[in-house]
Amino acid sequence: MKHDSTSYRAFWKKRSDIFLKASRNPAIVSRAVQAVSRSTVDARLNGGTPLDFTQALIEAYLRDFHERFAGGRSAEAVGPIRKAIRRMLARVPGLSTEALWDVLKENPPRGWRFLENRAGKYIEGPKPGQNTDYRSFANACTKERKRLKITG
Incomplete structure (x- = not known):
């Protein structure tokens, strides 16, 4: 060598x-x-x-x-999907997870695609490996509801 x-x-x-x-x-x-x-x-x-x-x-x-x-990002720093969820819940606190999916599917963050096919519901990011499944999306919605203190 x-x-x-x-x-x-x-x-x-x-x-x-x-x-x-x-x-x-x-x-x-x-x-x-x-x-x-x-x-x-x-x-x-x-x-x-x-x-x-x-x-x-x-x-x-x-x-x-x-x-x-190398402290990492702050606790308030979130990705584009979570930021979009946060904005929509701030505007309309009563949106269900399904309704949030539909709203964000119509107007997704730049470079992201909301897909529904035989593989299920998932979000594809602009770069490889940035995919989010529906379950993770629902968990992010729940976390944002807790953060904004929105009760069901």
Whole structure:
């Protein structure tokens, strides 16, 4: 198998950049020192090799980065189908799930198609894998009714 030397260089440059950024942050350095000391004790008690400081610093930096930026979307963020359900229930709170299906089938969110055939009722999204079956649609309707405090 042939390896591209530019990918190795890119990897080591990225690793070096992360190390330099991490070494400027005292909280990350402290976390890395703690990880190394725990690893050293563990290696002495159980055998093995303790964690290298460079590796510990990079892992601490990446963990910190993940904690700050990879929180996911907010609880209020929803997809286009759920957003359409939310809008319709806000306008007409008494709509049944079947009526919501019919209304949204007539005017679906852009790129989405409401289908009924021998496979059943389902929604096809604009991208592969974005399909929603009728049961999931009904569950989304129920969740939105609860969110809007609409009683049956």
